[in-house]
Amino acid sequence: MAKREVRMWPDPVLTQICAPVDVNAPDVAALIEDLFDTMYDAKGRGLAAPQIGVLQRMFVVDVTWKEGPPEPRVFINPEVASTSDAASEMSEQCLSIPDLPMSVTRPDHIQLRWSTRAGDRLEARFDGILARCILHEFDHLNGKVIFDHQPAPLRADLEARYAP
Template sequence: MSILPILTWPDPRLSQQCEHVGHADLRPLISDMFDTLYAAKGRGLAAPQIGVMKRLFVMDVTWKEGEHNPLVMIDPVVMACERVPVTMEEMCLSVPGVTVPVERHKAVTIQWTDETGDIHMGDFDGAEARVIQHEFDHLNGMVHFDRIDPALRTKLEDPYLEARG
């Protein structure tokens, strides 16, 4: 069990599409990803955020409220989205200190494989749907900056990049 370094924007790996995982024993990586997620005080962590360019993410939306509900999604596929848009402020472990207003679907239906190889399908709404969509974006080479108006992106991104040197 290890805490792994989290890549920060504008690392070019965060803009790359990830490859499908297929069949592999990911339990050590998944364990490290949860350790990293909790240490960073996040709610979701995608494999590309730690430099692993595979379609995998971990999440635990309720752990900060005291109830652990860890979930692993390997090779997730969005099956359906509720077209009701909801805009909320989002933070990202790969873009520390920047809060961005992002419009996302209110609810999603996802199919995924878990760490044992079992296939699942589930409906998610609220915070879970938002985290899933955020982490799914990472698998497709997107960060939350990619979801906002270009003028707002410049306003938020420029000071972030200047601070990083």
């Protein structure tokens, strides 16, 4: 449909909690397409609705398209049912905080519930990079960014260096 502008930190929309999505609303399909168009154009692996200024609980991910066939996934009104005790640290980047990778520790796997485009409610386990990407985007729905995973002194330093 359309590529939209990605909101950049410190845009206040990135710190707000998103509202649930009415999957029957007429604009949902267009929003999904806009999220994918914007994500692929920005060379990302995931994008949440607030990153394009829409405060709704929806995000898209595709962790394979850069190295292989695309596997686009849409998550509407997601809920994390559980996470593993085992966790891994890895460098992450964010389309809303470009060119500033940060180390983030996240669970190795998650159990997620979400709605599909058709309104069906699903639940599944996700592992590895897909789990990490889902949690990264899920954070955006709750007004969190990768700065929020840093110790306070480091976070303050990173935010100061990144501020416009």
